[in-house]
Amino acid sequence: MELGAFSISLAVADLDASRRFYEALGFVVTGGDADEGWVILKNGESTIGLFHGMFERNILTFNPGLTNGMAKLESFTDVRVIQERLQDAGLTLTTTADGEAGPASITLTDPDGNDILIDQFF
Template identity: 40%
Template sequence: MSLGLFSLSLSVKDIVKSKAFYEALGFEAMPSCGSIEDKWLMMKSGNTMIGLFEGMFEDNIMTFNPDDVRALQAKFVEQNIAIEVPVKGDSGPGHLVVKDPDGNAIMFDQF
């Protein structure tokens, strides 16, 4: 079962300030992966990826980008893993959210 690429999705108060901060650490905004105007963007430094999201959610979220989010959902159901937000629809882009035993959100986002 492949979970796909990993990134940390950070809930930020001011995306402009956060972008400047992470650029100072060596991150670069990824072209065509969000924008300041849309209040979200993905940034990369080497193999490390983070997403900056202003006003979209309260807590930070671990995020994986699988090839088949529906197959993961079926596997989680088989393993009795509670699904907080199930994937909608039968095909195409979608996401689901589970929480670990400590309440940390993990999103699986297929786009």
């Protein structure tokens, strides 16, 4: 099962301080809106999202339909198909996707309490 691009979404206390820290590690801001409390940074194929005031804990994020280089794939497994496969495997989802196509997301939590977001943009 292909989950798409991987990134980590960090819940940060100080967006500017966190951005400066990751820039010192070689990350470059490639997206987001600091005025809205979030930025996306990349270093090669690694992606980190910094989010202030949007959620309480860090989240492992997968984006079906995207490569780690953020290129759109022509063919990918829809999040609703991933949802069905995860439920068939006996996993409990925290949130589920509705509809038959288009943007949607699901969430679940691993055995150690780590939140996982599978977020399809298109």
